[in-house]
Amino acid sequence: MALLQVDKVTKRFGGLVANHDVSFEVGQEEVVGLIGPNGAGKTTLFNCIAGFHQITSGRVVFDGRDITALSDFQVARLGLARTFQIFQASGDLKVVENVMVGSFMRTGSRTAARKAALETMEFLGIADAAKAMMTELPVAAQKRVALATALASDPKLILLDEVGAGLNPSEIEGLIELLRRIHGERGVALLLTEHVLEMVMKLSHRVVVLESGEKIAEGDPAAVVKDPEVVRAYLGDHYVKRQQENGDA
Numbered sequence: 001m002a003l004l005q006v007d008k009v010t011k012r013f014g015g016l017v018a019n020h021d022v023s024f025e026v027g028q029e030e031v032v033g034l035i036g037p038n039g040a041g042k043t044t045l046f047n048c049i050a051g052f053h054q055i056t057s058g059r060v061v062f063d064g065r066d067i068t069a070l071s072d073f074q075v076a077r078l079g080l081a082r083t084f085q086i087f088q089a090s091g092d093l094k095v096v097e098n099v100m101v102g103s104f105m106r107t108g109s110r111t112a113a114r115k116a117a118l119e120t121m122e123f124l125g126i127a128d129a130a131k132a133m134m135t136e137l138p139v140a141a142q143k144r145v146a147l148a149t150a151l152a153s154d155p156k157l158i159l160l161d162e163v164g165a166g167l168n169p170s171e172i173e174g175l176i177e178l179l180r181r182i183h184g185e186r187g188v189a190l191l192l193t194e195h196v197l198e199m200v201m202k203l204s205h206r207v208v209v210l211e212s213g214e215k216i217a218e219g220d221p222a223a224v225v226k227d228p229e230v231v232r233a234y235l236g237d238h239y240v241k242r243q244q245e246n247g248d249a
C-alpha cells in the first residue's frame with residue numbers, strides 16, 4: 001500500500017476552488033514532484049495533506065490511517081513532516097533550539113531532544129552552527145536548518161515547499177545532494193513542490209502537475225515535461241526549445 005494516498009481532494013475558499021478532485025499517491029521511500037504555475041494550488045494541497053486546512057471533500061490516508069480530520073500536530077506526530085515556503089524559524093532561538101522543535105515531536109525529554117537535534121545537524125553538515133542565532137545564518141544554511149527541523153521529528157515523509165527558492169546554482173546542487181542523502185540513507189519519502197525544475201527533474205521518480213487546482217498530468221519526469229498539455233499550462237514553448245538546443249529532448 002502507498003505511504004500517502006490523496007484521494008479526490010477538493011478544497012474551496014468560499015467560491016474559489018483551490019484544489020479540485022485531486023488524487024495521487026506517494027510510495028514508501030519514493031520521491032514525487034508536484035509542479036504547476038503560480039496559484040495552481042500546490043501549497044493549498046500541502047496544507048490539506050498536513051492538516052493545516054480542513055478539506056472540503058475527499059480523503060487523505062497516511063501510513064494506512066485516515067488522517068483527513070486530524071490536526072497538523074497530530075499528523076506530524078504520525079511521521080508526516082513539512083517545511084514551509086517561508087521558513088518560520090524563530091530568530092530569537094539558537095539553531096539547535098529550532099531543530100529541537102522537530103525532535104520534541106518524538107520525545108518529551110529536553111536532553112533526548114537536544115541529542116537528536118545535534119545528531120540530525122551532524123548528518124546535515126550544520127553541527128558547527130548549533131549555537132548561532134537563526135538571524136546570523138545565510139539563506140542556504142537556514143534552508144538546512146528547516147530540513148533538520150523536519151528530519152529531527154524522525155518522519156516517514158517530508159513535504160518540501162519550495163526549498164530551492166532563493167538559492168544560487170551551486171547551493172541548489174548542494175541541496176539536491178542533501179535531499180538524496182535524506183532519501184537514500186534515512187529512507188524518507190519526499191513530496192516536493194518546486195519552481196526550480198532542475199531539482200524536480202533530478203530528484204523525482206514521478207511528477208504530478210496541477211493547473212487551476214486540477215491534476216492535468218502525472219508520470220515519469222522526462223515524459224511529463226514533453227506532455228503538450230504541461231508545456232501549454234506551465235513550461236511554455238521556450239522550455240522545450242531550450243531542451244532541444246541542449247540536446248536533452
Ligand SMILES: Nc1ncnc2c1ncn2[C@@H]1O[C@H](COP(=O)(O)OP(=O)(O)OP(=O)(O)O)[C@@H](O)[C@H]1O
Pocket residue numbers: 013016018036037038039040041042043044045
Ligand atoms: N487561505 C486562503 N484563502 C483564500 N484563498 C486562498 C488561500 N490560500 C490560497 N488561496 C488561493 O488558492 C489558489 C491556490 O493558491 P496556492 O498558494 O495553493 O497556489 P500555489 O500553486 O502554491 O502557488 P505558488 O506557486 O505561487 O506558491 C490561489 O488562487 C490562492 O489565491
